[in-house]
Amino acid sequence: MTTAPDDTERAAGIDPRGPRFGAALTAILLIATILAGDSQAGLILLAVVVASFALGVARGIQGTWQGLLYASLLRPRLAPPTEREDPAPPRFAQLVGLIITGVGLVLGLLGVGWAVTVFAAVALVAAFLNAAFGLCLGCEMYLLGRRLRPSRVA
Amino acid sequence: MVARARAPARRPTLDGVSEDLLLRAAAIVVLLAVASVGWRLATRRRGELRPTHANRTATRGRRDRRSRGTTEGSQTLERVREVVAVTPGTGATVVQVSSEYCSPCRRSAGLWSELAASEPALSFVEVDGGAHLDLTRRFAVLSTPTSLLFDSTGAFVGRIGGAPTRAQAARALQSLIEGNPGAGALIDARPRPGTASRTATDQIGAPR
Structure with a gap:
């Protein structure tokens, strides 16, 4: 998680509007997942979301299909960003998303009917807050997570 | 459901x-x-100074219940200095707790550094919360960035959750540095770094 695929991007920082645009697309997919619910379509939609998050964890947020869409379609039409962002925090958020939706997908595949809807709903709240209000999962969760593991001394 | x-x-x-x-x-x-x-x-209170219990005159009840479990007497700048090197400010000291995956932490630290550079009475240090979990427990820091504010005696006066705006940061420091002539540089916080810092230095350095 510490090495970004693109060193120049890492040095300059990424356009912070990219991850928020990506989160909006993810939110739309998750809404479709919840509407489809416990069905074949719901499982497939959730699997697409899980795969997208996996891509984000492996390649960084700008390596996802949402990031590529932003770079190719939106960014050329927008003014240059006023500030730039370290790519590590959004990547951390992708990992959190992968864990949440991954658990939902596994439970759904195991036949737990409600799991797809419930885990997609949890992920939707995070993706929606990220897109609409700029929620920073790393800011809210990382320290809390570390504090909840008291045995692990830094 | x-x-x-x-x-x-x-x-x-x-x-x-x-x-x-x-x-x-x-x-x-x-x-x-x-x-x-x-x-x-x-x-809704992000960026605003939230005073500690001891430091709050109006009883606003349920605010700051996070720090209720901790003894405020143990929340002093001295406790911070046991862990990280901080030069106490003659007016105020800001200790910002940051973490690894936190974009606003950088914005906030940049602002405090800038203010500290133009205001000699202000001392600023950034601490990695992940590397100093004991400190985050002592000061009940749950999210980052959290800026802990101390007065000239090293007493904990309050915290700012999230990245403050320049105006919010200046307002928070105003009460601490107001007895201090250099506060003018912070309150009039328009981006005029050259003149502002020179004025502050001159006034602080002036004999009483």
């Missing part, structure tokens, strides 16, 4: 749309509305 809505699944309504689908759509609208309101409530 949502799962129960599956019971009458795919039963067509008058519009031909399944009742289950309508319930799910309604549940999503409610969920996002609740999330929006919750977010607004949780972040």
